[in-house]
Amino acid sequence: MAKAPIPHPILSTTRLRLRQFRPDDAEGMHRCFGDAAAMRFWNHAAYAKPSESERAVRRFIDCTPSYYRFWAVAEAGSNRCIGMVNYHDGQMRSRRVTIGYIVDPGRQRTGIATEAVAAMLDFCFGELGLHRVQAFIHPDNAASRGLAEKLGFRCEGRLRDHLRVSGEWRDDMLYALLATERPGAVIP
Numbered sequence: 001m002a003k004a005p006i007p008h009p010i011l012s013t014t015r016l017r018l019r020q021f022r023p024d025d026a027e028g029m030h031r032c033f034g035d036a037a038a039m040r041f042w043n044h045a046a047y048a049k050p051s052e053s054e055r056a057v058r059r060f061i062d063c064t065p066s067y068y069r070f071w072a073v074a075e076a077g078s079n080r081c082i083g084m085v086n087y088h089d090g091q092m093r094s095r096r097v098t099i100g101y102i103v104d105p106g107r108q109r110t111g112i113a114t115e116a117v118a119a120m121l122d123f124c125f126g127e128l129g130l131h132r133v134q135a136f137i138h139p140d141n142a143a144s145r146g147l148a149e150k151l152g153f154r155c156e157g158r159l160r161d162h163l164r165v166s167g168e169w170r171d172d173m174l175y176a177l178l179a180t181e182r183p184g185a186v187i188p
C-alpha cells in the first residue's frame with residue numbers, strides 16, 4: 001500500500017500562519033515577484049507576467065523535506081498570502097540549510113519577516129535538529145542584512161562573484177546562525 005504523504009507543517013505566530021502553498025496564492029506572490037524594487041537583490045529578475053508567478057507557486061507546493069521546503073506566509077485571520085519563507089540546499093549530514101524570504105512590498109517594515117523567519121528557525125533548529133542555518137545576502141540589501149542581524153545571524157564574510165543574475169556577476173555576504181548561538185540554546 002502506498003504511504004500517505006506527510007502533512008506540510010503549519011507554523012503559527014501571533015499574526016501569521018505559515019502553511020503549504022496552494023495555486024490561489026499566485027496573486028499574493030505576484031505582488032512580490034512582480035515588483036522590481038522587491039526583486040532587486042533576488043536570484044532572478046522580477047516577473048513581468050502573472051503566469052510566471054503562477055508557475056513558481058506550483059513549484060513551491062512540492063517539497064523534499066531533507067533538501068528544501070517553502071511556506072506561504074499568510075495572515076492568520078484571512079489566510080491571504082503576503083509572502084514566502086523557505087529553506088533549501090539542505091545538507092542533512094552536516095545539519096545545515098540555507099534560507100530565503102520575501103514579503104509583499106505593501107506589508108514590509110511591520111515585523112512580518114521577523115515573525116515568519118523566527119518561526120521557520122524554530123522549526124529548523126527544533127524539529128529538524130539543524131546545527132547551522134545560513135543566508136546569502138547581497139552587500140547592498142540593507143533590509144535583509146538588518147533582518148538577519150536582528151535574528152542573531154553573524155556575517156562571516158564576502159563571497160566574490162557568487163551569483164550570476166541576468167548575465168552579471170554578484171557578490172554575496174555569507175550570514176550564519178548556529179544552534180549553539182540561539183538565545184537559551186542547550187544543545188552542545
Ligand SMILES: CC(C)(COP(=O)(O)OP(=O)(O)OC[C@H]1O[C@@H](n2cnc3c(N)ncnc32)[C@H](O)[C@@H]1OP(=O)(O)O)[C@@H](O)C(=O)NCCC(=O)NCCS
Pocket residue numbers: 037038039041042100101102103104107108109110111112113114115135136137138141142143144145146147148150
Ligand atoms: C528583507 C525583507 C524580507 C524584510 O521584510 P520586513 O517584513 O520588512 O522585515 P521586518 O519588518 O521584520 O524588519 C526586520 C529588520 O530588518 C531591517 N529592515 C527591514 N526593512 C529595512 C529597510 N527598508 N532598510 C533597512 N533595514 C530594514 C531592520 O533591521 C528591521 O528591524 P527594525 O524594524 O527593528 O529596525 C523585505 O525587505 C523583502 O521582502 N525584501 C525583498 C526580498 C529580499 O531581498 N529578500 C532577501 C533575499 S537574501
